[in-house]
Amino acid sequence: MYIGIDIGGTSSKLGLFENDNLLTTWQIKMTATTPSELVSQLLNSIKEKTNNITGIGVVIPGFIKNDYIALSPNLHYLNNINLREYFEKEIDCPIRIINDANGHAFGEARYKGLDNIMFITLGTGVGGGFVYNHEILEGFSGAFMEIGHMHVDDKYNFHCGCGNIGCLETLASQKGIYNLIKYYKNTYNTSLTSEYTIKDVFDLAKINDELCLIVVDEFTKYLGLALANAATLLNPETIIIGGGISNAGYFLLDKIKKQFTNYANNVIKNTNIILASLGNNAGIYGAYYLIKDGNN
Amino acid sequence: MYIGIDIGGTSSKLGLFENDNLLTTWQIKMTATTPSELVSQLLNSIKEKTNNITGIGVVIPGFIKNDYIALSPNLHYLNNINLREYFEKEIDCPIRIINDANGHAFGEARYKGLDNIMFITLGTGVGGGFVYNHEILEGFSGAFMEIGHMHVDDKYNFHCGCGNIGCLETLASQKGIYNLIKYYKNTYNTSLTSEYTIKDVFDLAKINDELCLIVVDEFTKYLGLALANAATLLNPETIIIGGGISNAGYFLLDKIKKQFTNYANNVIKNTNIILASLGNNAGIYGAYYLIKDGNN
DSSP, X not given: OEEEEEEOSSEEEEEEEETTEEEEEEEEEOOOSSHHHHHHHHHHHHHTTOSOOOEEEEEESSEEETTEEEEOTTOGGGTTEEHHHHHHHHOOSOEEEEEHHHHHHHHHHHHHTOSSEEEEEESSSEEXXXXXXXXXXXXXXXXTTOGGGOBOOSSSOOBOTTSOBSBGXXXXXXXXXXHHHHHHTTXXXXXXXXXXXXXXXXXXXXXXXXXXXXXXXXXXXXXXXXXXXXXHHHOOSEEEEEXXXXXXXXXXXXXXXXXXXXXXXXXTTTOEEEEOSOGGGHHHHHHHHHHHHOOO | OEEEEEEOSSEEEEEXXXXXXXXXXXXXXXXXXXXXXXXXXXXXXXXXXXXXXXXXXEEESSEEXXXXXXXXXXOGGGTTEEXXXXXXXXXXXXXXXXXXXXXXXXXXXXHHXXXXXXXXXXXXXXXXXXXXXTEXXXXXTSOTTOGGGOBOOSSSOOBOTTSOBSBGGXXXXXXXXXXXXXXXTTTSOOOOOSSOOHHHHHHHHHTTOHHHHHHHHXXXXXXXXXXXXXXXXXXXXXXXXXXXXXXXXXXXXXXXXXXXXXXXXXXXXXXXXEEOSOGGGHHHHHHHHHHHHTTO
16 A cells, blocks of 8 residues: 655644555644654554555655755754655655645646646645646755745735745735735725634625725735746646635635736736645645656 | 757857867858748758768747747747658758757756756847756746746836736846836936947946946846746756846846845745856757757
8 A cells, every 4th residue: 555644743644545545544643853753653653554555655844855855844853854764764665755835736736637737835825836747846955836935025015934025925825814904904894803714704705895805806916926927937737726725716716817817928828727626635645646656 | 960050030050069069150041931941941051061960959939849839939930830850851860949048048057067057048038948957848838937928017017029018028138128228218317329239238337327227227126036036936056147138247147146135035045146158159059968968
C-alpha cells in the first residue's frame, strides 16, 4: 500500500492508498521535537494500520527541493535536513518529500488528469503550486510559485507576515478579509456581527450586504490581477482554486473569472479557471501520486 | 558544423559554429512568402558557406511549442505550421525551432554556464524567457514568460499593442520611454531635443537631466516591480537583463536592483541580477545550444 502524509504544525493527516483508492485517513498530533522522533512517530502510526508499505509520500510547509527542507516556518527542527534520508534509516521503500502547496497542486492535477496547471490555495494565507508537463516545479531554492507574496497593492499598505507590504496574502486570504473588514467597517452598512466567520462574509456578500460585498470585490480584484499576471508568465492550461475559502464556490469563482479576464492578455484570457476537488485531502493525494508515479 | 538562425521580420541572422566557437555570422533579407520558400532561402544561403551541416537551430518571434508555430505576428505565412518538418523535407539533420526570446534566454544561460535563469529583453517591446534546470519552458500554448504583458500600472493607462492597458511593455521598453517622455515633457526641464534616441535619454539621466531622470526612474520602478513579482513565482537563481536598452549598463542595472529589492520578499531578495553578454548574437547562440545540447 502507498502512504500519503500531510504534515501540519499541530497535527498531521495520513492516508492509505491501494489501487488508486483512498482506503482510510487518520490524524496524529505533532509531538516530535527532532526529525528522528517525527519519522518514528509516523512509521509507528502507519504500522498500526498496515505492514505492507510500498512507498511513502510526504508534504510539508516550507522551502523544499529534492527532499531537502531549507526552511519550515512552523517546524523548526526540520530546517536544513533531508527528511527522506531520515525515513530511509528506518524503512526500505521509496520516499519523497515536497512542499505542501506543491503537493496540493500535484494532487489536484493528477486527480483531475491535467498535466499543466497553476494552483492557488486560499486559506489563512495564500500558497501556490505549478505542474508543468506532468511535473511539479520546485524552483532554484524550493520557492516556486510563492504567489501570496506577489506585490499587488499600493492602496491599503497592509503589513504581511513576510515583512513586506502590499503582498497578495494581505488581501486574498483569511487575514486579508480581516484586514479589509477592519478597513471598511465604519464606511459601509452591514449585518455582520463582531464574531464573524469567513463563511459569514461570503454568505452576506451573496445577499448584497454592503460591507461584505465591497470586501469580497476587493479580495477578488487583487486575486484576479495576481492570477492574470501569474498566467501571463506561467501559461498554464488550467488554474485551480483551492483552500478553505474556495468553499465559497461559484459565487467566488465567477467573480475571480471576471477580474481575471479584465487583466489578462488575449493569449491567456481563455485559460480555464476551476474549483479544487479534494478539499482537505489534497495533500495526502499529492503525496500519494508523487510516490506512486514519481515527479515526471 | 552547427547553424544558428535568428529569424526577424525584415532580415535574419545566421551563425556558423564549430567546437563551441562562432566562426562567422551573416544576414539575409526576408523575401520568402511561404514556409518552403523560407527554408530554401536559408538552406541555399548556408550551403554557400558550408556543406558540412551537423544540425540547425532556429529562433523566431511568436508562440511556439515543440517546433510548432501557433502564431508569428510579423511572419503570418508561418502561422499554424511545424517549421521543423519543412526543413526535414530538404535536409537530413537534427532541427529545432523555438521562440526568439526563449532562444535569447537559452543562449545567455548556456554561454554563462547557468542552469536556472529568468531572462528579460528590453527593446522595442519587452520579452522574456525562463530556463529551469537546464531546460527552456515553452508553456502550455507556447506563451511562457510573456512578462511584457504583466499588468503593472494603474496610473498612466498607456495602451499596449496587445489591446490591454497598463502592461509592463507600455513603460519598460522603447515604446515605454516614448510614452513617458510625452507624458512628462511639459512638466520637467530637459536638454533633450525633439529628435532623441533612447541612448540620449539614458545619457542625460546620468547627468541628472530632470525629465530624463524621472522617465528612467519610472521605467525602472515598474521593471523592478515586474521582475520581483516574476521572481516570486519563478524562483530563478539569476535574472539576466538583455535587449538594446540594456546597453545603458550599470547605471540602469543599479536602478533595477534597487527597485527589485524594494518589492522582493526575503526569499528572492538576493537573486543575482546581471547584464546579458551576447548582444545581438544571443539568438544565434541560443539556436546553436538548442540543437547542439538539446533542450534538457
